Amino acid sequence: MPYLFATDEQRRQMLDVIGVSSLEELLAQVPQELQLERPLDLPPAMAEFELEHELQAIAKQNKSRTCFMGGGAYDHFIPAVVDEIAGRGEFYTAYTPYQPEASQGSLQAFFEYQTLICQLTGMDVSNASLYEGGTAVSEAVFMAMRVNGREKKVVLSAGVNPEYRQTVETYLCELGCQVVTAPVANGTTDLGQLEAAIDDQTACVVVQSPNFFGCIEDVSAVSGMAKAAGALSVMSFDPISLGVLKRPGDHGVDIAVAEGQGLGTPLQYGGPYLGILACRQQYVRKMPGRLIAQTKDRDGKTCYVLGLQTREQHIRRDKATSNICTNQGLLALRATIYLSVLGPAGLKEVATHCCQRAHDLAAKLCQIPGVSLMYSAPFFKEFVLKVDNVNAFVAKAHAAGFDVGPDLHADSGILVAVTEKRTQAEIDAFVAAVS
Amino acid sequence: MDPKTLRFSKTHEWVHLNGDIATVGVSDFAVKELTDIVHLEFPEVGTSVSAGQPFGEIESVKSVNDLYSPVAGVIEAVNSDLEDNLALMSDDPYGAGWVVRIKVSDASAYESLLDHAAYEQMCQSGH
Amino acid sequence: MENTLSTRSLFEMSAPGRRGTQFPLPADGPALSDLLPAEVLAESAPGLPELTEPDVVRHFVNLSKRNMSVDSHFYPLGSCTMKYNPKRHERWAKFSGIGDLHPHIRPQDSQGMLRMLYESQKMLGEIAGLPAVSLQPAAGAQGEFTALLVAAAYFRDKGETRKKVVFPASAHGTNPASAALAGFECVQLDASQNGFVDVEQLAKHVDTDTAVFMITNPNTLGLFEKDIHRISQMLHDVGALVYIDGANMNAVLGITRPGDFGGDMMHYNVHKTFTGPHGAGGPGAGPIAVRDFLADYLPGPIVTKADGEDGNPVYDLATPSKSIGRVRSFFGNVGILLRGYFYLRTLGAHGLRRVSEDAILNANYLKERLRDVLPVPNGERCMHEFVASAKQLKDERGVTAMDIAKRLLDYGFHAPTVYFPLVVAEALMMEPTETESLETLDAFVEAIQAIAKEDPEFLKEAPHTTPVRRPDEVAAARKPVLCWDACLDG
DSSP: OOTTOOHHHHHHHHHHTTSSSSHHHHHHSSSSBBBSSSOOOOOOOHHHHHHHHHHHHOOOOOOOOOEEEEOOOOOOOOHHHHHHHHOHHHHHHOOOSSSSSHHHHHHHHHHHHHHHHHHHOOOSSEEBBOHHHHHOOOOOOHHHHHHHOSSSSSEETSSHHHHHHHHHHHTTTTTTOEEEOOEETEEEEOOHHHHOOOOOTTTEEEEEHHHTTTTTOOOOHHHHHHTTTOOEEEEEEEGGGGGGOOOOGGGOOOOOEETTTTTTTTOOGGEEEEEEEEOOGGGGGGOSSSSEEEOTTTTTTTTEEEOGGGSSSSHHHHSSOOOOOOOOOOHHHHHHHHHHHHHHHHHHHHHHHHHHHHHHHHHHHHTOOOOEESSSOOBSSSEEEEEEEHHHHHHHHHHHHHEEEEEEEETTOOOOOOOOTTHHHHHHHHHHHHO | OOGGGGGOTTTEEEEETTTTTTEEEEEEEHHHHHEEEEEEOOOTTEEEETTTTEEEEEEEETEEEEEEEEEEEEEEEEETHHOOOHHHHHSSTTTTTOOEEEEEEEOGGGGGSHHHHHHHHHHTTTO | OOOOOTTSOHHHHOTTTSSOOOOOOOOOOOOOHHOGGGGOOOSOOOOOOOOHHHHHHHHHHHHHHOOOOOOOOBBBBSSSSOOOOOOHHHHHHHHHHTTOOEEEEOOBBBBHHHHHHHHHHHHHHHHHHOOOOOOOSSSSHHHHHHHHHHHHHHHTTOOOOOEEEEEETTTTHHHHHHHTTTTTTEOOOOOOOSOOOOHHHHHHOOTTTTEEEESSSOOOOSSSOOTTHHHHHHHHHHHEEEEEEEETTGTTTTTOTTTTTTSSEEEEEEHOOOOOOOTEEEEEOOOOOOOOGGGSSSSEEEEEEEEOTTTSSEEEEOOOTTOOOOSSSSSSOOOHHHHHHHHHHHHHHHHHHHHHHHHHHHHHHHHHTTTTOOSSSSSSOOOOOOOEEEEHHHHHHHHHHHHHHHHHHHHTBBOOOSSSSSSTTTEEEEEEOSSSHHHHHHHHHHHHHHHHHSOOOHHOOOOOSSSOOOOOOHHHHSSSSOOOOOOOOO
16 A cells, blocks of 8 residues: 555554554444445545556646636746755645744745745735735735725726636625726726725725736826725736836835746646735734744844744634635745746846737737737737637637637637747747638 | 732733823733733724723734723823833833823723732632 | 855845846847836836855755655644655646646646546545535635635525534634634634533534534544534534534545534645645645535536537536635646545545554554653544643643653654644644654654653753754744845845
8 A cells, every 4th residue: 555654463563552452443433323334436546657647648638738828827937946946855745834943944935935025026025925816815905904994895906817806706705895896998997987986985906917908007096096095005916027017016005916826836727826915014913824034043043933923813713814824835935946046137038028029929910900909008928819700719729739818708809928938939830820 | 000009800901090091001910921922902092992892902922812991981092112112011010011091981890890909819819 | 064055045145147047038129118118117127136046956955954844754743644745746746738737728628637626526525425526725724714605605595694603612723714704703612621522512502593513523632523423413403504624534534424424514635634745834725525505605616527429528617506706716726636636546445544544543552652751631542643731741840842842853853733722731732644654653752752751951942953943933023024134125
């Protein structure tokens, strides 16, 4: 049996020490009438080499093509060093650093993660990660409600990823809090309508930039509107874009959140990903999730511990800042390695590649009759294409080995995203395929 | 202040009443029980409080407890010296370690608070 | 042997102009200022450290050596199920067509993935005895929250308003935190004398205003709640639901099922029971299983299966008719769910039952051998874990649970969970798991026996051999430093 140790002889020996005659006697703690009297109905056990063979066949049933897909998850390049280090058992088979003396490796890495996120975003303080982008937005909304005590209303831009908005609505559905969505006009938030939706009961205003349609928002204007009404501003950002775009801190937002998948995490059909949350110093005690703090040990050495634990569920229980218990440690580690090995110049290069190639592709596609950009607003690495027939467009792309989308069901639009991984040859072949 | 002149709540807050101003702090016993206090969450000045209701929080590394108002009124001041020096709460719990001042609107609860002797007895009996 | 030069902060190691991975730009590419308006562009690149790839490797390799882990050490951290994480899972999760699949890919192009996820739903439903499964929750705590939203939607649909969620004093903190988040009032039972739920006390809190009773079974003391069936009956009699916190599922696989002992809803911790790597705190995966009458309220999408025209199955994604909505973006923590799938396919029904049997055997053996030094106040036998008490050692010699925990690190063992649950004085919660040998358990017992005889003053100073010793948590909490200070100034 894989992963089990006890030999029959040892089992006998252990039962003797315990003082029972059989395993059944030990299992008698479970009342007889509640015990399952049949084997579980599961597929038969398989040896490693057999299952690997089957999984190879199953993997082939998935048709993964050259990726021009976006909508919140992106095919960015992952340097080998990320897998190599994050794959070390000392990192991935450790757990929550409850014993700091036995966990300095992970604790320091998470502290460095927090610092890197602060540097990246221009915010004062970052937590050690949340589940993913959608719950990060939801946690930011809760956090804002705790900060200003306004529990009846939040305002979201329709440019926020629809799956994030749906998550927020689910999170708030039992709390009697109204979720108001301000519409998008020509690809970006209609600022007039947004301002009209904000009042003195509004806990926060959430905007995403680049938004779901790829367009860059006037975040500074949004944070100003929020501030004027005593509400907090929450910005959902793309961490890769911060290689070239203004940082959340530059826009004066109170809370910055993101899906951090682009920072060294593979696509793997939607998760696990990395929820990023950073904020201004004054809100630190209202933050959800784990925080790592630097301190000194008894010999005066610099070291790291879990910090501000009284915010968390294991101490504050029903009054905790969140119910979150795990973080996404392994993904935060991946982001830490990724940002370390790219550095400022590498991140700027990646972002520049994305931006240049996306614009190159957009320009070429727009020369095709019946194809145009849906919106004229500035975009970073992703844009909405307006085509006559979305299904026909997708079919042509698929036939040539390209994935594109997701499509926007309402109005014959389809998202196209371009990362640094897409070569000039791939871009040209894609254009040829859909022409 | 001499603790013998103060009144105490069962939740370990002490009160000194001077006219309609109540000074509230945390008893020496409770401060010691909490060991190292790491944070106080103060109410905002001007907040209304009622007797027996929480007005703030006191935290050690791995615990958090509500602070309960012994009287009804409005928060008139908070001890901002504590923000930089929480050790005042253990060094001088009945003096420089005070937490809030309340302008009392209803002192009726004051009379039912414990005197020092009764409070000491409660602490010794293990509550 | 420690390389402290390389475990300096990344920011101290940085030197201007050093480069790691590079992405050279084409010489003839357009300037960004030609593509985007000036006001959206940052004035400078973010202030990240500048390092070479060898710098980065040496830094993190040396950091990794400052961790204890399941790969390197016995890690009996109670309630966390620190079992071996099979290496084969890591390879399979990265297969082309699995690890690189975009979440927006259409169902017709992801039949292999959907098949594995569908089969995961079925297997988790069977193991739970609760047929309807959502794989979406990202972790156990989110599973709790999701199930409570499902319960709220169910009661609303029935025209009932129920406000209370009840749980025992020994419940994980996530239970009340999730209940509060889902808009319920929390009612906590007082600690009982014998470690089991006090049925009489519970009865006083159970009425038509009770929505859900949350219970971990086996409970956090490692005891199987012997009255669970009666308790469930009591809740069902008033129309309430029973939630099983699945944190301790490693004790009951194939032996008994939450659905069979009265549970209506439960979550799994795939990263515990089914070997997802713990990753120093995550990621987890917290799928939930519920009774048929709650299936319509589950979050979507879930995977469905139908017969295709050619007789082969066709998998698709669907959202249940009265779904509470999404609790996150995309499908779920698929990478972790698949590791659980690989595990179940490797073990099969017989192997899975052996997992729990050996986990119970190891725990009882350890408990029995430690009896003289660290007695267990509650329960003659235990399931997969137990909570010992150092109270005797503390009373006699002044040695606390924390002292023992810290000293164990010197002996090369990770510490048990200390001071949880609160209902046991000087608690040491130990969960050896099934993937540890008799030799390891014996060595651990000998270490504890030796520690019990050591000078208490020496123990107060422990650990003695770790890279750092007893960090000042008070200073860290009073003036939290959460960011490398040189960066704060810049």
